[in-house]
Amino acid sequence: MMNAVGATPLIEQWSEAFRAVPQSAGPDWLQELRSEAARQFGVSGLPNRKTETWKYTPLRLLEQQAPSIEAAASASPANDDLPQTVVSASSGMVDILNGRLIGDLPETPPGLTLTPMADGFEAFGATLQRLLPAAELAGPANAFTALNTAFLDQGLIVHVAENTDGGSLLLRWSRLAETSARLDNFRLVVLLEAGAKFELIEQFESAPDSRGVLNVVTQVELAAGAQLGHVRVQRESEEATLLTKTTVGQAADSRYRYFGFDLGGGLVRHELGALLAGEGADTDINGAFVLDRKRHVDNHISVDHAATGCSSSQFFRGVLGGASRGVFNGRALIRPGADGSSVRQSNANLLLSPLAEMDTKPELEIYADEVEASHGATVGQLDETAVFYMRTRGLSEDESRRILTAAFCHAVTERLEDRDFAERIAGMFDAAMPGGLDSAGER
Amino acid sequence: MLKIKNLHATVGGKAILKGLDLEIGAGEVHAIMGPNGAGKSTLGNVIAGREGYEVTAGEVIYQGKNLLELEPEERACEGIFLAFQYPVEIPGVNNTYFLRAALNAQRKYRGEPELDSMQFLKLVREKLEVLHIGDDLLHRAVNEGFSGGEKKRNEIFQMAVLEPSLAILDETDSGLDIDALRLVAEGVNRLRAGDRSIMVVTHYQRLLDYIVPDVVHVLADGKIAASGGPDLALKLEEQGYTWLEQGGIKALKQEARA
Ligand SMILES: Nc1ncnc2c1ncn2[C@@H]1O[C@H](COP(=O)(O)OP(=O)(O)OP(=O)(O)O)[C@@H](O)[C@H]1O
Ligand SMILES: [Mg+2]
Numbered sequence: 078m079m080n081a082v083g084a085t086p087l088i089e090q091w092s093e094a095f096r097a098v099p100q101s102a103g104p105d106w107l108q109e110l111r112s113e114a115a116r117q118f119g120v121s122g123l124p125n126r127k128t129e130t131w132k133y134t135p136l137r138l139l140e141q142q143a144p145s146i147e148a149a150a151s152a153s154p155a156n157d158d159l160p161q162t163v164v165s166a167s168s169g170m171v172d173i174l175n176g177r178l179i180g181d182l183p184e185t186p187p188g189l190t191l192t193p194m195a196d197g198f199e200a201f202g203a204t205l206q207r208l209l210p211a212a213e214l215a216g217p218a219n220a221f222t223a224l225n226t227a228f229l230d231q232g233l234i235v236h237v238a239e240n241t242d243g244g245s246l247l248l249r250w251s252r253l254a255e256t257s258a259r260l261d262n263f264r265l266v267v268l269l270e271a272g273a274k275f276e277l278i279e280q281f282e283s284a285p286d287s288r289g290v291l292n293v294v295t296q297v298e299l300a301a302g303a304q305l306g307h308v309r310v311q312r313e314s315e316e317a318t319l320l321t322k323t324t325v326g327q328a329a330d331s332r333y334r335y336f337g338f339d340l341g342g343g344l345v346r347h348e349l350g351a352l353l354a355g356e357g358a359d360t361d362i363n364g365a366f367v368l369d370r371k372r373h374v375d376n377h378i379s380v381d382h383a384a385t386g387c388s389s390s391q392f393f394r395g396v397l398g399g400a401s402r403g404v405f406n407g408r409a410l411i412r413p414g415a416d417g418s419s420v421r422q423s424n425a426n427l428l429l430s431p432l433a434e435m436d437t438k439p440e441l442e443i444y445a446d447e448v449e450a451s452h453g454a455t456v457g458q459l460d461e462t463a464v465f466y467m468r469t470r471g472l473s474e475d476e477s478r479r480i481l482t483a484a485f486c487h488a489v490t491e492r493l494e495d496r497d498f499a500e501r502i503a504g505m506f507d508a509a510m511p512g513g514l515d516s517a518g519e520r
Numbered sequence: 521m522l523k524i525k526n527l528h529a530t531v532g533g534k535a536i537l538k539g540l541d542l543e544i545g546a547g548e549v550h551a552i553m554g555p556n557g558a559g560k561s562t563l564g565n566v567i568a569g570r571e572g573y574e575v576t577a578g579e580v581i582y583q584g585k586n587l588l589e590l591e592p593e594e595r596a597c598e599g600i601f602l603a604f605q606y607p608v609e610i611p612g613v614n615n616t617y618f619l620r621a622a623l624n625a626q627r628k629y630r631g632e633p634e635l636d637s638m639q640f641l642k643l644v645r646e647k648l649e650v651l652h653i654g655d656d657l658l659h660r661a662v663n664e665g666f667s668g669g670e671k672k673r674n675e676i677f678q679m680a681v682l683e684p685s686l687a688i689l690d691e692t693d694s695g696l697d698i699d700a701l702r703l704v705a706e707g708v709n710r711l712r713a714g715d716r717s718i719m720v721v722t723h724y725q726r727l728l729d730y731i732v733p734d735v736v737h738v739l740a741d742g743k744i745a746a747s748g749g750p751d752l753a754l755k756l757e758e759q760g761y762t763w764l765e766q767g768g769i770k771a772l773k774q775e776a777r778a
Contacts, residue, residue, distance in 0.1 A: 460608075460610075461571070462608050463608050463609075463610050465568075465570055465571065465592060465608075466604065466607075466608040466610070467610070467618070467622070468569075468591070468592040468593045468596065469568050469569075469592050469593075469595075469596050469600075469601070469602050470596055470601075470618070470619075470622035470625075470678065470682065471593055471596040471597050471622045471623070471625040471626040471629070471682070472593060472621060472622055472625050473593050473625065474591070474593065476621070476625070480613055480618075480621065481610065481612075481613065484610070484611065484612030484613045484661075485612060487612050488611070488612050
C-alpha cells in the first residue's frame with residue numbers, strides 16, 4: 078500500500094543519502110537487495126499511528142532529531158571514553174562505536190570465528206545469500222529493517238563450529254556525544270552449527286548527551302541441538318533511540334535463552350522473533366526494565382511454534398516511574414500440527430507514578446492439539462499492605478518501597494544461571510529504582 | 521509501658537474503638553479476648569500506626585512518649601512489634617534479607633552497630649534452634665506460599681530476632697497445630713522479662729494454659745468490657761460472651777470487689 082507518509086522529509090533525506098552512498102564492495106545479489114530495500118522504505122515510509130505494531134511507540138524523538146545517515150568517521154577513542162564493561166567474557170570483547178566496528182577483533186578460541194561483514198561474503202557467501210534477503214522488508218512496520226538493509230555495510234558474523242563451546246563474547250555498543258544526530262545501521266549474524274554452545278552478551282550505552290538512532294538487525298540461526306544464551310544490558314542516554322530487531326531460527330532440540338535488561342534509553346524498541354522450526358526446540362525469553370522520566374521501552378516478542386513438542390516461555394517485569402511509558406506485546410502462535418507444545422507467558426508491571434503508562438498485550442493463537450498454555454498480564458501498584466508490614470518491622474517507607482520495587486525485577490534476574498552476574502544486574506536495578514514516592518511527581 | 525486512655529478510632533469512617541482504656545505495666549502479659557469484630561485487630565493496627573485507622577480522641581502513651589505522633593517504623597524502632605493476624609506475603613524479597621534489613625534499621629535507629637551477614641546468620645541460627653524452626657523458611661520469599669501455620673511461626677521467629685519491648689500477638693495461635701501452639705507459647709515465654717510487655721489477642725483459652733497472663737481483658741464493642749485474672753478466660757470458655765452481655769459483667773465486678 079502506498080500512502081502519503083512515504084513522502085516525509087525524513088524519508089526524502091534518507092533516500093537522498095542512499096543515492097549518495099558509493100556502491101561498496103559485495104556481490105551483485107547484495108547490490109540488488111540494497112536497491113530493493115531502499116525502494117521499499119521509500120514506498121512505505123516510517124511506521125505511524127496507523128501501523129498496528131507501532132501504535133504505542135510514536136517516533137517523535139526521532140522525527141525531531143531528523144538524524145542523518147552517513148558513514149561514521151573511523152575513530153579510535155581512548156578506552157577511558159568508553160563505558161565500563163558489565164562482564165568480562167571468556168572469549169573477549171568486540172567494540173562497536175556509533176555503529177562501526179573499532180579496534181581489532183579479539184583472538185578467539187578454536188571453533189569460534191568473528192568475521193566483519195565486508196569479509197564475510199567469501200567465507201559465508203551461500204549462507205548470507207540465503208539469510209540476508211530473508212529479513213522482511215515490506216510495509217511501514219518493517220521500515221527500519223528495510224533501512225538497515227539498504228545501507229548494509231557494517232556488520233559482524235559470529236560463527237561457532239559443530240559441537241564446540243564458543244565460550245562467551247561481549248559486544249560493547251557505545252555512542253559518544255555528537256553535535257548532530259546520526260542514524261547508524263549494523264547487521265549482526267550469529268550462526269551456531271549443530272551441537273554448538275555459545276553466550277552472547279551485548280551492552281548498549283551512550284554518553285549522557287549523545288543523540289540519534291542505532292538500528293541493529295540481528296539474525297540468529299541455531300542448528301540442531303545448538304544452545305545460545307543471549308543477554309542484553311541497555312543503559313542508553315535519555316536522548317538516544319535504539320531500534321533492534323532479532324530473529325532466531327531454531328532447528329530441532331536447539332535452545333535459545335534470552336535476557337533483556339533495559340535500564341535507560343530515550344526511545345527503545347526491541348523486536349524479537351523466534352521460529353521453532355524443528356521438533357523439541359526450546360526458547361526462553363526474559364526481560365526486565367525500570368524506567369523514569371520520559372523514557373520509552375517497547376518489547377515486541379513473537380514466538381512461532383511450527384514443529385511438534387516445542388516449548389516457549391516469555392517472562393517480563395517492568396517498573397515505571399516519572400512520565401515513562403512501556404509497551405509489551407507478546408505473541409505466541411502454535412501452528413496446526415505443532416502438537417504437544419508448551420507455551421508460557423507472564424508479564425507484570427508496576428506503575429509508581431500516575432503519569433507513567435504501560436500497554437501490555439498478550440496474543441496467544443493456538444491451532445494445534447495437546448497444547449499446554451498459560452498466560453497472565455498485570456499492571457498494578459505496590460501492595461500497600463506489604464509496605465505497612467515492612468514498616469512495622471522497622472524499615473522506612475522509602476526503603477520498603479525501594480525493596481518491594483526492586484524485588485519485582487529480581488524475579489527476572491534470579492532466572493539467570495550465573496549467580497555473580499545475576500547479583501551484578503540486580504544491583505544495577507536497585508541503583509536505577511526511581512526513589513519511591515519522590516519520582517512519582519505529585520503524590 | 522503502655523497507657524491507653526479513652527481511645528476512639530474510626531476505620532473507613534466507621535467508629536470501631538469507642539473509648540478504650542488499657543494499661544500494661546512493664547513485664548506484664550495481658551490477654552485480650554472478645555467477639556469477632558469487636559475491634560481487637562483494630563487496636564493492634566492503631567498501636568502499630570496503620571494508615572486509614574484514624575484516632576479521633578484519646579491518647580496512647582508508650583514508655584512516656586506520645587505514640588500516635590510516630591511513624592510505624594519509628595514505633596518499631598522504639599520496640600513495638602505486631603504479629604499480624606494475617607501475615608503479608610512479599611514475593612521476591614528473601615526472608616533472611618528482609619529480617620536483616622529490618623534488624624539493622626532498628627539497630628541504626630538506636631545507635632548500635634549494624635550486623636554483617638555472618639553475625640546475623642549466627643543470631644538467626646540460635647533463634648531457630650531454640651524455637652525448633654527449620655531453616656528452609658529462611659531461603660524463601662517472605663511468607664510467600666507459606667502455609668497458615670508457617671506464616672505464624674515466621675511471625676514468632678521475627679519477634680525472637682527483633683526482641684521488642686512491647687509485642688502484640690494478634691491471634692498468632694489461630695490455625696496452629698498443637699506442637700506449633702507450644703512453639704509459639706515458648707517463643708513468647710522466652711521473651712518474657714521484667715522490661716518487656718506482651719499483649720496476646722486470642723479466642724482460645726488453651727493458649728493461656730501455656731502463656732499464663734497476668735490480666736485478661738474482654739474487648740467488646742470497642743471498649744474494655746471486663747478485666748480479670750486468668751480465671752476470667754476459663755469462665756468465658758464455659759459461658760461464652762452472651763453471658764457477659766447478660767449481666768455477667770456486673771457479677772464479675774462484684775466478685776472482684778468481694
Ligand atoms: N477498612 C474497613 N472499613 C470498614 N470497616 C472495617 C474496616 N476494617 C475493619 N472494619 C470493621 O471494624 C470492625 C472491627 O474489626 P477488627 O478486625 O478490629 O475485629 P476483631 O476484633 O479483630 O475481630 P476478629 O476476632 O474477627 O479478628 C469489624 O466490624 C470490621 O468489619
Ligand atoms: Mg482480629
